[in-house]
Amino acid sequence: MNNLIKLSFFFFLFSCVENVDYTNNIKNDVMYLSDDKLEGRKTGTDGEKLAAKFISERFKYLNLSAKGTENYYQDFYFSNRSNPHQEIVFDNKNIDNKIHARNVVGFIDNGGENTVVIGAHYDHLGYGEESSLYYGDEVLIHNGADDNASGTSLMLDLANRLAMKELVSNYLFIAFSGEEMGLLGSNYFLKNPTVKKEEINYMINMDMVGRLNEENKLSVSGIGSAKIFKQIINANNVEFNLVEFGSSSSFGSSDHASFYYEDIPVLNFFTGQHEDYHKPSDDYDKINFTGITKISDYIVDIIEELDPIEKLNFIKAEESKNATPRFKVGLGVMPDYLYDEGGMRISAVTSKDKPAAKIGLIKGDIVVKIGNYEIIDMMGYMKALSEFNIGDKTIIEIKRGDKILSFELNF
Ligand SMILES: [Zn+2]
Structure with a gap:
């Protein structure tokens, strides 16, 4: 390659990298x-x-x-x-x-x-x-x-x-x-x-x-x-x-x-x-x-x-029925929001210092009961959690594979 071709080749390469x-x-x-x-x-x-x-x-x-x-x-x-x-x-x-x-x-x-x-x-x-x-x-x-x-x-x-x-x-x-x-x-x-x-x-x-x-x-x-x-x-x-x-x-x-x-x-x-x-x-x-x-x-x-329909009327969600409960405690997990086969499936354990990590819960565990609350879905899980305060002790039941395990939980 002569120098000119070489040079233009390099410019070409350069422009490929920089070209968005x-x-x-x-x-x-x-x-x-x-x-x-x-x-x-x-x-x-x-x-x-x-x-x-x-x-x-x-x-x-x-x-x-x-x-x-x-x-x-x-x-x-x-x-x-x-x-x-x-x-x-x-x-x-x-x-x-x-x-x-x-x-x-x-x-x-x-x-x-x-x-x-x-x-x-x-x-x-x-x-x-x-x-x-x-x-x-x-x-x-x-x-x-x-x-x-x-x-x-x-x-x-x-x-x-x-x-x-x-x-x-x-x-x-x-x-x-x-x-x-x-x-x-x-x-x-x-x-x-x-x-x-x-x-x-x-x-x-x-x-x-x-x-x-x-x-x-x-x-x-x-x-x-x-x-x-x-x-x-x-x-x-x-x-x-x-x-x-x-x-x-x-x-x-x-x-x-x-x-x-x-x-x-x-x-x-x-x-x-x-x-x-x-x-x-x-x-x-x-x-x-x-x-x-x-x-x-x-x-x-x-x-x-x-597109062609006239302007939509806004409807506010019914606060009482769907409102997200307030929490004073947490397990330190990320729920799998799309899981809908009963219970709350853990998609990740997010904190080393929270109860879930301390009792050894892992990704994939399905929480089915906390205290007296049977957990049917995400909303049920959130409602159950909102009932507890820091310092409360209770029993949590989880499904791991086909086993049901229970742990003592310390919020
Ligand atoms: Zn985002």
Whole structure:
């Protein structure tokens, strides 16, 4: 090779490495967003800024109009809490020493009266300084492929597909920042909406949609927040084993909760909890890309059916029937929210210092009884737990394989 060819060959190689692919492809999007280069997309970091840039370029590629405050970006600033109970205050005027976060907002303006918000958070845990469930000594990047590169990529896929359709409503796509720190991006957006809040018809949220399993279990929450949801969710479902858990706003809550509290109907899509949740092992090689495409097909059908219908009426969940009980104690486990074969199945033991670890419960154990309370499902488990106080002693019964074991439990 002569030098000139050699040189251009190197430039070619260089451009391949640096070239980011903006064409529509769910797998590419997940892989880019969950790459080590983005260092876990923690709110306010350079890695998160790279992710925001990528999402804005993708919006641009799809010809979405910019609907942030500065082009596609909606920047916001805040100081981190000094304790977990403190409320975070946004302050875009005094920005020195503040955390600088940004939502990324794109718009399909069909000239309609109503706007549908389609959102997913794109931030994650960085190196796991906060909210990590990994207790190893080595400091590792938490790539958050399922949480929530998957939802962000699904949102981008929906943007691509809805941009090509003739629809009556407008569609606003928001990649939220600050979700992991307490739904900050969605909170900020609703305090400073870039479309008229009264015109928002309903909101679709996607948080962890990359682990569709062999049983095709898909959780949709919020179905009760508008009358027509149930009918449309069921009518278009051809292949999912649908599970609805909790009330519209309760556990598993993500950015849709912020909209729900503003009396906006919401639907949240979720393929379920797993043992890599909030750990460095939540990587792209465990993502079911075909599953994400299937969910995208399903959501497009739902959206198309809702598109011409007049503005939905918001229905607040019945607080008494579905309200999540308050807990004073915990076992230190992560429940498998999609398990519905009786009892509460443990998907991970999350803390070394909590009762479950102390009595030797393990992943896969099914809690069937606590004290006098038979546990039939998740809600029953939560109700039972809410009856106990710190210091209480009781007996817990679990199913392990085909054996029933009982342990003395010390809360
Ligand atoms: Zn999430």
